Amino acid sequence: MVSRKQALLEVKGLKTHFFTEDGIVPAVDGVDFSVAAGETLGIVGESGCGKSVTALSVMRLIASPGRVVAGSILFEGRDLAQSSQEEMCDLRGNRMAMIFQEPMTSLNPVYTVGEQIREAVQTHDRQISDGAARVRAVEMLRMVGIPLPEERYRAFPHEMSGGMRQRVMIAMALSLAPALLIADEPTTALDVTIQAQILELMKDLRERVQTAVMLITHDLGVVADMADKVAVMYAGEIVENADVYSLFREPLHPYTQGLLASIPTLASTRNQRLNVIHGTVPNLLRLPPGCRFAPRCPKAMDICRQVRPTLRDVDGGRQVSCWLY
Amino acid sequence: MNSEQSTVSRDAKAVASNGKVLLSVRDLKKYYPIRGGLLRRTVAQVKAVDDVSFEIKAGETFGLVGESGCGKTTIGRTIIHLLTATAGQVLFDGQDVFKLGGGELKRLRRDMQIIFQDPYGSLDPRMPVGEIVGEGLRIHNIGDPKKREEMVRETMSLVGLRGQYARRYPHEFSGGQRQRIGIARALVLRPKFVVCDEPVSALDVSIQSQVLNLLTELREELGLTYLFIAHNLAVVKYISDRIGVMYLGRLAETSVSERLYEHPMHPYTQALVSAIPIPDPTMRRQRIVLKGDVPSPVNPPSGCRFHTRCPQYIGDVCKMVEPQLVEKEPGHFVACHLY
Amino acid sequence: MTADSRAVGATEELDLPEMGQWALVWRRFSRHRLAYLGLIVLVFFVVLSFGAPWLAPYPYDKINMNDNYSLPSAKYFLGTDELGRDIFSRLLYAGRISISVALVSTLLSSLVGIIVGAAAAYWRGVTDMILMRLTDVMLSMPTLPLLLVFSKMLREYPTLKDTFGDYLSVFVLVTILTLFGWMYPARLVYSSVLSLRETEFTEAARALGSSGWRILFSHLIPNSMAPVIVISTLGFGQRVVLEATLSFLGLGVNPPVPSWGNMLSQAYAYMLRNPWLAVYPGLFIFFTVLAINFLGDALRDALDPRLKV
Numbered sequence: 001m002v003s004r005k006q007a008l009l010e011v012k013g014l015k016t017h018f019f020t021e022d023g024i025v026p027a028v029d030g031v032d033f034s035v036a037a038g039e040t041l042g043i044v045g046e047s048g049c050g051k052s053v054t055a056l057s058v059m060r061l062i063a064s065p066g067r068v069v070a071g072s073i074l075f076e077g078r079d080l081a082q083s084s085q086e087e088m089c090d091l092r093g094n095r096m097a098m099i100f101q102e103p104m105t106s107l108n109p110v111y112t113v114g115e116q117i118r119e120a121v122q123t124h125d126r127q128i129s130d131g132a133a134r135v136r137a138v139e140m141l142r143m144v145g146i147p148l149p150e151e152r153y154r155a156f157p158h159e160m161s162g163g164m165r166q167r168v169m170i171a172m173a174l175s176l177a178p179a180l181l182i183a184d185e186p187t188t189a190l191d192v193t194i195q196a197q198i199l200e201l202m203k204d205l206r207e208r209v210q211t212a213v214m215l216i217t218h219d220l221g222v223v224a225d226m227a228d229k230v231a232v233m234y235a236g237e238i239v240e241n242a243d244v245y246s247l248f249r250e251p252l253h254p255y256t257q258g259l260l261a262s263i264p265t266l267a268s269t270r271n272q273r274l275n276v277i278h279g280t281v282p283n284l285l286r287l288p289p290g291c292r293f294a295p296r297c298p299k300a301m302d303i304c305r306q307v308r309p310t311l312r313d314v315d316g317g318r319q320v321s322c323w324l325y
Numbered sequence: 326m327n328s329e330q331s332t333v334s335r336d337a338k339a340v341a342s343n344g345k346v347l348l349s350v351r352d353l354k355k356y357y358p359i360r361g362g363l364l365r366r367t368v369a370q371v372k373a374v375d376d377v378s379f380e381i382k383a384g385e386t387f388g389l390v391g392e393s394g395c396g397k398t399t400i401g402r403t404i405i406h407l408l409t410a411t412a413g414q415v416l417f418d419g420q421d422v423f424k425l426g427g428g429e430l431k432r433l434r435r436d437m438q439i440i441f442q443d444p445y446g447s448l449d450p451r452m453p454v455g456e457i458v459g460e461g462l463r464i465h466n467i468g469d470p471k472k473r474e475e476m477v478r479e480t481m482s483l484v485g486l487r488g489q490y491a492r493r494y495p496h497e498f499s500g501g502q503r504q505r506i507g508i509a510r511a512l513v514l515r516p517k518f519v520v521c522d523e524p525v526s527a528l529d530v531s532i533q534s535q536v537l538n539l540l541t542e543l544r545e546e547l548g549l550t551y552l553f554i555a556h557n558l559a560v561v562k563y564i565s566d567r568i569g570v571m572y573l574g575r576l577a578e579t580s581v582s583e584r585l586y587e588h589p590m591h592p593y594t595q596a597l598v599s600a601i602p603i604p605d606p607t608m609r610r611q612r613i614v615l616k617g618d619v620p621s622p623v624n625p626p627s628g629c630r631f632h633t634r635c636p637q638y639i640g641d642v643c644k645m646v647e648p649q650l651v652e653k654e655p656g657h658f659v660a661c662h663l664y
Numbered sequence: 665m666t667a668d669s670r671a672v673g674a675t676e677e678l679d680l681p682e683m684g685q686w687a688l689v690w691r692r693f694s695r696h697r698l699a700y701l702g703l704i705v706l707v708f709f710v711v712l713s714f715g716a717p718w719l720a721p722y723p724y725d726k727i728n729m730n731d732n733y734s735l736p737s738a739k740y741f742l743g744t745d746e747l748g749r750d751i752f753s754r755l756l757y758a759g760r761i762s763i764s765v766a767l768v769s770t771l772l773s774s775l776v777g778i779i780v781g782a783a784a785a786y787w788r789g790v791t792d793m794i795l796m797r798l799t800d801v802m803l804s805m806p807t808l809p810l811l812l813v814f815s816k817m818l819r820e821y822p823t824l825k826d827t828f829g830d831y832l833s834v835f836v837l838v839t840i841l842t843l844f845g846w847m848y849p850a851r852l853v854y855s856s857v858l859s860l861r862e863t864e865f866t867e868a869a870r871a872l873g874s875s876g877w878r879i880l881f882s883h884l885i886p887n888s889m890a891p892v893i894v895i896s897t898l899g900f901g902q903r904v905v906l907e908a909t910l911s912f913l914g915l916g917v918n919p920p921v922p923s924w925g926n927m928l929s930q931a932y933a934y935m936l937r938n939p940w941l942a943v944y945p946g947l948f949i950f951f952t953v954l955a956i957n958f959l960g961d962a963l964r965d966a967l968d969p970r971l972k973v
Contacts, residue, residue, distance in 0.1 A: 046529035046530060046531060046532075047529055147617065161618045161619075163618055164618065191392035191393055191556065191619075192392065192556065192557075192558070192597060192600040192601060193392060193596055193597060193600050193614075193615045194392075194618070195600065195602075196596075196599075196600035196612050196614050196615075197614055197615070199602070200612065200614050218529065218530060219602060220530070220604040221601065221602025221603055221604045222602045223604075224602065224603060224604045224605055224606040224608075224609075225602045225603070225606070225609055227606075244606045245606050245607065248604065248605055248606050248607075249607075258531065259530055259531060260604060262530060262531050262533070262534035263530055263533075263534070263559070263604055264534070264537065264559045264560055264562070264563035265559050265603065265604065266558070266559050266562060266586050266598070266601065266603070273538055273541075274534035274537055274538055274563070275534065276531070276534050276535050276538060277531035277534075280499045280501060280502075280532065281499075281529075
């Protein structure tokens with residue numbers, strides 16, 4: 001294990017499959033990871049790699065035709081995979097919270113943002129009076145850096161910009177003071193300067209509230225900035241697990257290597273060809289028999305095309321799923 | 326300091342040596358009316374592009390960056406006359422684009438093309454790929470059907486698509502491949518100038534680099550001139566010779582691209598550069614975090630449009646006087662009262 | 665030198681075998697079992713009706729007073745009516761008229777609707793104002809009374825009488841069903857073209873130098889067809905019923921030309937004595953309309969371009 005700390009969330013052998021008319025889509029196909037209290041785990045990967053489905057599985061928010069078919073999701077010692085929907089409802093409003101890429105879809109358009117935060121406050125603390133909850137809600141708005149919070153309390157979601165709405169979502173999530181915050185591409189829809197604001201805000205709040213964060217993103221820059229540990233996903237599997245420094249210093253899996261080399265950075269110069277990962281992500285309905293990355297892998301060997309590798313421990317407390325190691 | 330100087334002169338020279346100006350944008354304005362009331366009278370105007378001027382030399386790539394709503398997309402659409410400008414002039418190869426008649430404009434369309442952002446919305450879902458790519462040839466009545474098919478296949482292979490897929494429909498292709506189809510459609514008429522409107526923003530990281538490489542190769546091979554519009558500074562820097570930074574409908578700074586990152590002068594550019602997340606955890610740094618949101622382009626702030634969020638606000642002059650783009654070092658223009 | 669690098673990411677084979685639009689549509693369509701059934705029923709009725717001259721055992725107007733009101737027998741498959749005419753033969757010939765009336769008026773309404781809706785949405789401005797207000801006006805009129813008035817008026821028009829003879833009532837019916845039916849496809853096409861004209865592929869066509877008409881016919885209308893096909897299918901069913909209603913009121917297809925509607929209407933007079941005279945055309949109408957409605961539902965799914973597989 002990367003971290004020796006007591007795990008807050010420990011996911012083992014998680015499989016979430018979608019039963020479509022064309023066949024079974026193994027969106028998440030045997031995933032292991034853990035998050036310790038107060039720690040930030042980044043889950044990176046490209047679209048369709050299963051990172052969002054992983055998050056939704058942990059929250060038990062997978063809708064038909066999808067289903068968690070195997071694995072355990074231990075959260076504070078309780079297996080969420082076995083929990084009833086009532087227990088989950090209780091947890092979701094209390095110990096864990098989630099923020100999404102597009103805040104508009106998760107805010108209720110007919111209530112003011114203030115009322116929605118107040119409701120979250122009251123879900124968390126059932127003894128609190130309406131008036132006190134209102135004051136807390138205004139405080140939360142102020143804490144996430146919304147100017148004129150008393151006035152903004154009465155604003156409707158559509159009256160706010162994308163960045164403001166994302167702040168409201170964060171305020172709502174954090175007024176629950178959750179042990180675990182799952183953030184699914186929280187800044188993808190935002191402009192860079194607004195993204196910078198939100199990332200700083202999340203860091204700041206993480207310090208203050210000591211929340212563990214599961215950060216799902218496709219942006220390696222965001223991961224490098226925010227995460228303590230990183231899990232790299234490809235075609236429904238975790239291909240590499242490492243602490244953030246080792247991962248960026250010395251990526252082990254050829255997919256991680258390719259990914260890191262293919263991003264243009266401010267340091268890359270013009271006309272220097274970008275590194276490229278050949279081909280495209282495999283169709284989850286027609287997965288190759290061996291390693292799922294083998295068809296695109298520049299280092300593929302015979303065994304890679306025949307036998308599927310598993311995630312195994314390597315030096316430095318890291319894990320990688322590749323026959324090279 | 327010395328090395329910085331040498332970069333400037335080298336890049337400036339590289340650009341200058343490319344010769345004549347292909348496209349010249351002068352005092353371009355594009356306002357959208359907001360209508361209201363019973364009589365649908367214009368009650369206000371969105372000043373999407375407000376007095377922008379720049380030039381692009383033949384063979385050069387000019388990058389336009391800025392956040393959503395800054396007007397960069399509107400500029401691209403207005404230059405190729407998909408939108409009608411409110412005021413200003415666009416000279417392409419010496420011709421005043423906005424003064425051309427129907428026939429001349431149609432002829433000009435063969436020289437200026439556009440590549441779109443959305444690999445899904447930009448292809449007609451009910452048209453086979455071959456017909457999509459060949460549409461320009463049919464519109465301009467080039468060649469007979471057989472010749473056209475040949476040209477379509479040639480262009481498809483130019484962008485790395487197999488000719489035998491010409492009869493397939495867009496939904497059968499992945500995002501990256503669809504983007505190639507859009508590029509082939511723009512290139513089938515062999516234009517001189519292409520507006521690339523966020524061509525890789527919708528693509529996954531590993532596909533982004535494939536398409537960026539393709540665009541650079543095509544530029545060399547076909548001698549193209551690009552206006553490259555994007556919000557991702559790293560991407561823009563990678564592909565552009567010169568870059569213009571936009572804020573609320575105006576250019577804040579233009580410069581040779583290396584120089585813009587080494588030595589950003591406008592406080593907004595500095596904030597933008599510092600906001601890019603760098604994929605290296607050892608480089609976690611103090612960002613310049615701007616306050617608040619971008620103001621509405623309906624009522625842009627007086628004076629310098631950035632003054633409401635500027636971390637280096639120096640007083641009333643920022644609030645009162647609109648700064649003009651001034652050349653502060655060779656090839657480096659900035660609109661700010663600090664300099 | 666650049667050939668292979670460029671091909672990177674594009675050389676891989678496409679996953680699925682080549683499949684045209686229609687093959688895909690068929691694949692999605694065939695998942696609806698009821699629609700399958702509906703299609704079979706509909707084809708059966710269409711073949712029976714249009715094959716009437718060859719399939720019907722008797723001419724539709726052959727009177728045989730000796731055999732009137734006979735029950736189903738080997739001689740008269742479904743029995744005979746009050747004049748001893750073979751009901752089965754009459755149903756086939758009537759089907760030919762009823763289906764043709766519904767089909768032709770549906771096609772004409774859709775055609776008019778598509779042109780009106782698309783032109784208004786694409787050119788906006790004055791064109792939009794005139795055409796869409798006209799559509800609104802037509803939609804706000806009480807249909808049934810106007811249908812009655814119009815059908816009466818047209819029937820009295822002498823030139824038409826001379827031209828169409830016995831079939832005048834059929835012509836009149838098609839005309840008024842078209843006149844009062846084009847607004848629905850027009851509204852649909854209007855809203856669809858309105859959103860399609862803002863798409864990037866429309867912009868791309870304009871950037872290539874395409875004319876308005878060309879964009880309309882090669883991009884906007886083809887992409888608006890799916891919903892039109894769906895409502896036309898349902899509209900066809902409604903028209904079969906409407907034909908019956910009007911004929912029942914004596915303003916649809918007039919005897920001696922048989923239609924399901926006027927057979928029903930004639931049977932009304934003998935309802936108490938021979939109820940089955942009304943039952944047969946009623947069942948034919950019922951099953952045709954039911955079949956087409958099942959079909960419409962399946963088409964709605966099958967033609968939805970958002971569903972990939």
